[in-house]
Amino acid sequence: MAHQTNTLTTNQVIVGANNLAGGQSPTTDQRRALYLKLFSGEMFKGFQHNAIARDLVMKRTLKNGKSLQFIYTGRTTAEYHTPGNAILGNSDGAPPVAEKTVTVDDLLISSAFVYDLDETLSHYDLRSEISRKIGYALAEKYDRLIFRAVARGARAASPVSASNYVEPGGTQIRVGATANESDAFSSTALVSAFYDAAAAMDEKGVSGDGRVAVLNPRQYYELIQAVGTNGLVNRDAQGSALQGGNGIIEIAGIKIYKSMNIPFLGNYGTKYAGTTGQTSPGNTGDFIGPALEDASGATSGINNDYGTAAEVAATSCGLIFQREAAACVEAIGPQVQVTSGDVSVIYQGDVILGRLAMGADYLNPAAAVELYVGGTAPSAF
Numbered sequence: 001m002a003h004q005t006n007t008l009t010t011n012q013v014i015v016g017a018n019n020l021a022g023g024q025s026p027t028t029d030q031r032r033a034l035y036l037k038l039f040s041g042e043m044f045k046g047f048q049h050n051a052i053a054r055d056l057v058m059k060r061t062l063k064n065g066k067s068l069q070f071i072y073t074g075r076t077t078a079e080y081h082t083p084g085n086a087i088l089g090n091s092d093g094a095p096p097v098a099e100k101t102v103t104v105d106d107l108l109i110s111s112a113f114v115y116d117l118d119e120t121l122s123h124y125d126l127r128s129e130i131s132r133k134i135g136y137a138l139a140e141k142y143d144r145l146i147f148r149a150v151a152r153g154a155r156a157a158s159p160v161s162a163s164n165y166v167e168p169g170g171t172q173i174r175v176g177a178t179a180n181e182s183d184a185f186s187s188t189a190l191v192s193a194f195y196d197a198a199a200a201m202d203e204k205g206v207s208g209d210g211r212v213a214v215l216n217p218r219q220y221y222e223l224i225q226a227v228g229t230n231g232l233v234n235r236d237a238q239g240s241a242l243q244g245g246n247g248i249i250e251i252a253g254i255k256i257y258k259s260m261n262i263p264f265l266g267n268y269g270t271k272y273a274g275t276t277g278q279t280s281p282g283n284t285g286d287f288i289g290p291a292l293e294d295a296s297g298a299t300s301g302i303n304n305d306y307g308t309a310a311e312v313a314a315t316s317c318g319l320i321f322q323r324e325a326a327a328c329v330e331a332i333g334p335q336v337q338v339t340s341g342d343v344s345v346i347y348q349g350d351v352i353l354g355r356l357a358m359g360a361d362y363l364n365p366a367a368a369v370e371l372y373v374g375g376t377a378p379s380a381f
Contacts, residue, residue, distance in 0.1 A: 040336045042128045043354050046135025047334045052257050053146035056212050057326040058363060061333075066303075067103040070327045070363055074098075074160040074167045075205060096167070098159035104331045104359040105145075106301040110137040115349040127352065131336065134354035138334055143261040144268065146360045147214065148295060148306040149326045150319050151263055153362025154370035155380040168204040170365035172377040173197055175317060181265055182277035183373045184317035185219055187226035190371075191251060197320040197369040198252035204366040210323035211254045216270055218278065219318065220258035223251075254320055265373075266314030267291055304361050305381075313378035318371035325368035332357040 062068055076094035081087065112130045158167035175193045176183025183189050194213065201211065215223075250256060260269030265276065267289040272280045295306035337353040344350050362368060372378055 040131075042131035043135040043138075043336045044334055046132035047139045047142075047354075048135075049139075050136050051139035051142050052214070052259055053143040053261075054328070056210075056257075056321075057146060057150075057323055057328050057360070059328045059330065062104060062329050062331040066331075067101050067359075068327075068329045070100045070102060072098045072100060072159055072364055074158070074165055094165075096160045096165045098161070100159060100327060100361065100363050102327050102329045102359050102361045103303040104329055104357050105303050107332070107355055107357050108138065108141060108301075109353060109355045110134045111351055111353040113347075113349055113351050116344075117348070127350075130352055131354070134336075134352065135334065138354050138356055140261055142356070142358065143259060145295065145304075145306050145358075146326060146328055147259070147262045147319060148312060149304070149360040149362050150321050150368050151312060151316055151370050151378075152305070152307055152381060153325050153365045154319070154321075154368035155378060156362060156365040157380075158365060168366040170362075171197065171200045171204075171369040173200070173320075173369060173371055174377070175371050175373050179374050180275040180277070181271070181315075181317075181373050182275055184216070184265065184371075185222050185277060187222050190215075190219060190223060190318075193318075193371055194251040194254055194320065197371075198254060200369060201322060201367065206322050206324070206364075206367045208253055211320070212322075213251075213254050213256045213318065213320040214259050214262050215256060215318045216262065216264045217258045217260065218270055220256065223256075262319055263292060263312045263316045265317055266309075266312075304359050306360075307381045311379070311381035313372075315372045315374045315376070316370055316378055317373050320369040320371065322364075322367035324364040325362060326360055327363040328358060328360040330356070330358045 058070065060068055060070075074094070074096040077090055079090060112134065114127055114130060154170035154172055157169040160167040173193050173196050176186055176189040197213075198211070202208075262269070265271040265274075268291075270278075270289045272278050272284075272289065292309040292312050294308045295302055296308050296311070297303065297305040332355060334354065334356045337355065339347075339351045370378065
């Protein structure tokens with residue numbers, strides 16, 4: 001039986017507009033309202049299917065203003081009560097409190113102009129496809145910024161600076177024991193790093209709930225291929241799950257995701273040649289493994305600090321974190337806007353615009369772990 005979808009086509013939008021108009025020619029507002037319904041659905045579907053970081057960190061919606069404060073508290077102690085003494089809080093003043101301010105970056109947009117004649121001559125629904133790709137573009141940038149914030153947190157000290165308190169900072173774990181980048185793809189080395197990361201977070205008092213890992217796709221599939229001797233897969237679903245490429249559930253209580261948007265050996269997603277041991281499987285195109293861009297606070301449009309390309313480093317090869325590792329603020333969620341009226345007449349087409357406004361930063365460094373290869377851990381930034 002053929003798969004059915006509820007997605008509207010452009011022709012259905014026009015028919016719907018005619019119905020709303022009672023069989024008469026639909027008004028511009030009626031047509032625009034149904035176009036927005038179509039494009040919003042397609043764009044948001046594309047965004048949701050590709051953005052994984054949004055629900056893995058602390059996220060709040062900003063109603064007014066440019067920033068939000070997140071409170072991070074350190075640990076407190078227990079002490080014995082002396083009869084007759086007033087109880088006015090622990091004598092050491094615990095727990096210490098630190099405040100983290102996350103600012104919204106400038107408006108992030110992705111847009112395309114759809115020429116009416118091109119749409120008329122095409123044999124497919126051009127606007128729906130463009131709306132979906134706009135969602136992909138926004139999701140890609142969204143994930144990259146959050147993952148870079150987590151990497152920054154893994155290299156940071158605790159934000160608590162009260163006297164006489166020692167709070168844990170971030171964690172960096174070396175994958176493998178050689179200087180070669182190929183260690184990043186070793187299933188044995190990765191499994192060992194996962195257990196080290198889980199132990200480190202346990203030792204730092206980080207909650208076991210919401211622990212996740214994000215790996216390069218080739219690392220993820222390398223783990224799948226190693227199944228059978230290491231117990232990484234739910235054996236009840238081993239057959240179909242393995243062949244579907246979704247076999248791995250978790251390691252050491254850490255749920256695993258794969259993404260092309262994590263900082264990976266100086267690129268996004270993947271890297272070939274060098275000492276990786278990975279050879280390009282034919283012509284992959286320039287899009288695969290794009291270089292990291294500068295996204296420090298000095299970069300236009302950036303109001304937080306996601307680091308320069310050099311600061312992110314060429315040895316980072318994976319992230320393991322708990323949801324308190326980073327905070328994300330949204331002032332404008334993913335939205336679609338479409339031109340209409342006189343503008344459409346003058347240009348004989350419409351601009352489809354996807355937009356959002358968000359910002360991210362690390363929150364609790366103890367909840368962030370960065371995997372790296374080589375003899376030296378990446379420096380803090």
